[in-house]
Amino acid sequence: QSALTQPASVSGSPGQSITISCAGTSSDVGGYNYVSWYQQHPGKAPKLVIYDVSDRPSGVSNRFSGSKSGNTASLTISGLQADDEADYYCSSYTITSASTLVFGGGTKLTVL
Amino acid sequence: VQLVQSGAEVKKPGESLKISCKGSGYSFSSFWIGWVRQVPGKGLEWMGIIYPADSDTRYSPSFQGQVTLSVDKSISTAYLQWSSLRASDTAMYYCAKYNYGEPVAYWGQGTLVTVSS
Numbered sequence: 001q002s003a004l005t006q007p008a009s010v011s012g013s014p015g016q017s018i019t020i021s022c023a024g025t026s027s028d029v030g031g032y033n034y035v036s037w038y039q040q041h042p043g044k045a046p047k048l049v050i051y052d053v054s055d056r057p058s059g060v061s062n063r064f065s066g067s068k069s070g071n072t073a074s075l076t077i078s079g080l081q082a083d084d085e086a087d088y089y090c091s092s093y094t095i096t097s098a099s100t101l102v103f104g105g106g107t108k109l110t111v112l
Numbered sequence: 113v114q115l116v117q118s119g120a121e122v123k124k125p126g127e128s129l130k131i132s133c134k135g136s137g138y139s140f141s142s143f144w145i146g147w148v149r150q151v152p153g154k155g156l157e158w159m160g161i162i163y164p165a166d167s168d169t170r171y172s173p174s175f176q177g178q179v180t181l182s183v184d185k186s187i188s189t190a191y192l193q194w195s196s197l198r199a200s201d202t203a204m205y206y207c208a209k210y211n212y213g214e215p216v217a218y219w220g221q222g223t224l225v226t227v228s229s
Contacts, residue, residue, distance in 0.1 A: 003157075045220070045222055089156050091216065098172075100170070101161075101210070103148075
């Protein structure tokens with residue numbers, strides 16, 4: 001199955017807000033509220049920052065928020081900080097693969 | 113919850129390899145283990161899942177026939193194996209605790225596999 005579609009890169013200045021999109025289909029993002037977002041710093045394992053479209057795990061800053069409209073989910077990071085510079089991946093439950101999960105291609109966030 | 117993976121491997125093309133992922137701190141048999149490939153400089157790819165209680169295995173289309181997932185629930189360990197490695201298998205491989213519709217909250221530390229002649 002095809003990966004979910006994310007922009008290759010986004011950037012913003014400290015204190016600003018950015019939004020990363022994650023486009024799928026009605027078989028994944030649009031059909032289920034099981035979209036998650038992960039942050040990955042270089043050389044580290046991914047870290048869950050948003051699950052079930054808009055919920056935050058304990059310990060994740062409330063500067064991270066998620067939403068969904070139709071077949072596209074979005075991650076917004078407000079009040080950008082230097083440590084937010086990382087790769088971000090979305091994932092979704094999918095019915096088009098027996099393994100039931102699909103990732104986005106990833107987005108490199110640069111904090112200017 | 114902890115997932116501890118085996119160490120880095122350096123192999124030659126055509127060789128076989130089996131890497132491991134040992135789970136602890138939860139009921140290992142009751143949750144799927146998923147495997148993720150990350151080629152250097154590239155994104156995350158979901159390879160497949162295995163259910164330790166009965167070894168039910170589901171592969172993502174791109175990985176069907178390319179790798180084999182297995183598990184030994186008696187020692188809470190899942191495995192990812194190749195029968196004949198290729199240079200294109202060079203990547204970091206992560207295992208993760210998974211359940212349908214749930215987020216991947218727990219990850220192993222990753223195993224770097226390098227395939228080079």
